[in-house]
Amino acid sequence: xxxxxxxxxxxxxxxxxxxxxxxxxxxxxxxxxxxxxxxxxxxxxxxxxxxxxxxxxxxxxxxxxxxxxxxxxxxxxxxxxxxxxxxxxxxxxxxxxxxxxxxxxxxxxxxxxxxxxxxxxxxxxxxxxxxxxxxxxxxxxxxxxxxxxxxxxxxxxxxxxxxxxxxxxxxxxxxxxxxxxxxxxxxxxxxxxxxxxxxxxxxxxxxxxxxxxxxxxxxxxxxxxxxxxxxxxxxxxxx
Amino acid sequence: xxxxxxxxxxxxxxxxxxxxxxxxxxxxxxxxxxxxxxxxxxxxxxxxxxxxxxxxxxxxxxxxxxxxxxxxxxxxxxxxxxxxxxxxxxxxxxxxxxxxxxxxxxxxxxxxxxxxxxxxxxxxxxxxxxxxxxxxxxxxxxxxxxxxxxxxxxxxxxxxxxxxxxxxxxxxxxxxxxxxxxxxxxxxxxxxxxxxxxxxxxxxxxxxxxxxxxx
Numbered sequence: 219x220x221x222x223x224x225x226x227x228x229x230x231x232x233x234x235x236x237x238x239x240x241x242x243x244x245x246x247x248x249x250x251x252x253x254x255x256x257x258x259x260x261x262x263x264x265x266x267x268x269x270x271x272x273x274x275x276x277x278x279x280x281x282x283x284x285x286x287x288x289x290x291x292x293x294x295x296x297x298x299x300x301x302x303x304x305x306x307x308x309x310x311x312x313x314x315x316x317x318x319x320x321x322x323x324x325x326x327x328x329x330x331x332x333x334x335x336x337x338x339x340x341x342x343x344x345x346x347x348x349x350x351x352x353x354x355x356x357x358x359x360x361x362x363x364x365x366x367x368x369x370x371x372x373x374x375x376x377x378x379x380x381x382x383x384x385x386x387x388x389x390x391x392x393x394x395x396x397x398x399x400x401x402x403x404x405x406x407x408x409x410x411x412x413x414x415x416x417x418x419x420x421x422x423x424x425x426x427x428x429x430x431x432x433x434x435x436x437x438x439x440x441x442x443x444x445x446x447x448x449x450x451x452x453x454x455x456x457x
Numbered sequence: 458x459x460x461x462x463x464x465x466x467x468x469x470x471x472x473x474x475x476x477x478x479x480x481x482x483x484x485x486x487x488x489x490x491x492x493x494x495x496x497x498x499x500x501x502x503x504x505x506x507x508x509x510x511x512x513x514x515x516x517x518x519x520x521x522x523x524x525x526x527x528x529x530x531x532x533x534x535x536x537x538x539x540x541x542x543x544x545x546x547x548x549x550x551x552x553x554x555x556x557x558x559x560x561x562x563x564x565x566x567x568x569x570x571x572x573x574x575x576x577x578x579x580x581x582x583x584x585x586x587x588x589x590x591x592x593x594x595x596x597x598x599x600x601x602x603x604x605x606x607x608x609x610x611x612x613x614x615x616x617x618x619x620x621x622x623x624x625x626x627x628x629x630x631x632x633x634x635x636x637x638x639x640x641x642x643x644x645x646x647x648x649x650x651x652x653x654x655x656x657x658x659x660x661x662x663x664x665x666x667x668x669x670x671x672x
Contacts, residue, residue, distance in 0.1 A: 356517055441574050444577065
């Protein structure tokens with residue numbers, strides 16, 4: 219790819235939200251290893267359309283995300299495709315931390331005592347950023363957790379895989395729709411690390427060419443080809 | 458799931474204060490008071506009861522699939538599972554279960570997802586998310602599609618393998634199997650009795666479910 223049109227290093231337990239247009243790619247890079255990025259996605263102009271965990275999983279017959287799979291909306295369309303991925307497994311079922319969980323695991327650490335190293339949690343970070351776009355509590359749905367691996371045993375019991383993501387690992391999201399991206403870098407809620415240790419990440423945005431119909435993200439599953447056609451139809455009619 | 462031991466209920470259907478049969482494809486909205494017990498019966502077997510719960514006094518607080526999964530660090534719901542809200546509060550606790558495998562990953566069918574999953578000509582088929590939308594509209598409070606979150610599928614079998622494969626398997630439920638839960642707060646229960654004709658979650662044959670409530 220060419221040079222990024224946007225670059226930002228986000229601290230651990232940081233938050234960020236922007237609209238990223240279609241035909242642009244967001245690269246997420248784990249700078250130190252062990253990062254987690256909680257992410258929610260909304261159609262930029264029709265914000266009641268949002269990332270849908272069940273449709274993404276059952277549409278692709280998977281329990282986790284990796285390239286070349288897609289992120290499906292609740293309207294049968296594709297918000298973004300995973301075009302590059304060096305870790306091969308990202309969680310989308312465990313949600314984010316909340317204040318009670320952070321207090322229970324790590325104790326209280328307030329701004330009064332810790333200044334900007336105080337303990338933040340994913341739920342409040344999401345709500346703060348969502349509010350800036352006219353969204354709120356009713357818009358909270360299961361989020362993505364980039365760089366975090368959680369596996370299920372035969373009985374459905376979950377365990378977090380520590381050490382999964384290494385420094386320099388990255389994942390590329392090619393947006394197929396104009397999308398409001400809301401994210402934070404709070405630790406994964408099932409990370410057993412006894413220390414509150416949120417890791418920094420780099421965000422870079424690149425322009426990309428429109429994908430072709432035989433793109434691996436659309437041929438990996440026939441469901442994705444139909445969802446991509448629904449996406450193209452939306453823009454064909456709307457623009 | 459081979460180790461599942463059914464947990465039966467002592468409650469007698471004859472003493473229930475409420476008894477209603479939800480026909481295939483219908484929606485149902487009803488309040489369950491704190492301390493009351495709600496039983497959902499799979500009358501003919503292999504039916505999926507797509508279910509949402511809301512705090513009866515503040516619908517902004519509602520069932521959360523990811524909070525429920527995170528809280529118990531497990532995917533499947535059965536006796537002892539607490540159904541958690543978006544604010545991290547228990548809405549209900551499952552107190553009896555003769556089926557042993559209820560799904561919280563698969564979500565609800567919609568006309569849009571039927572197109573994505575099966576074929577473009579499936580679009581006219583009735584689907585759960587339309588039933589959910591009508592259900593919250595009937596409850597009022599100005600709710601709509603924005604408030605339809607990821608639901609529970611009682612009696613539905615969505616196995617996940619350790620290597621991360623997910624599939625919709627034939628059901629493990631049978632005629633008369635039931636799940637019972639105690640409300641931990643006043644909740645509104647919203648059920649879409651799934652009309653899905655395209656996958657084996659209900660053996661391609663949607664059938665009625667029964668709901669019973671005890672004080």
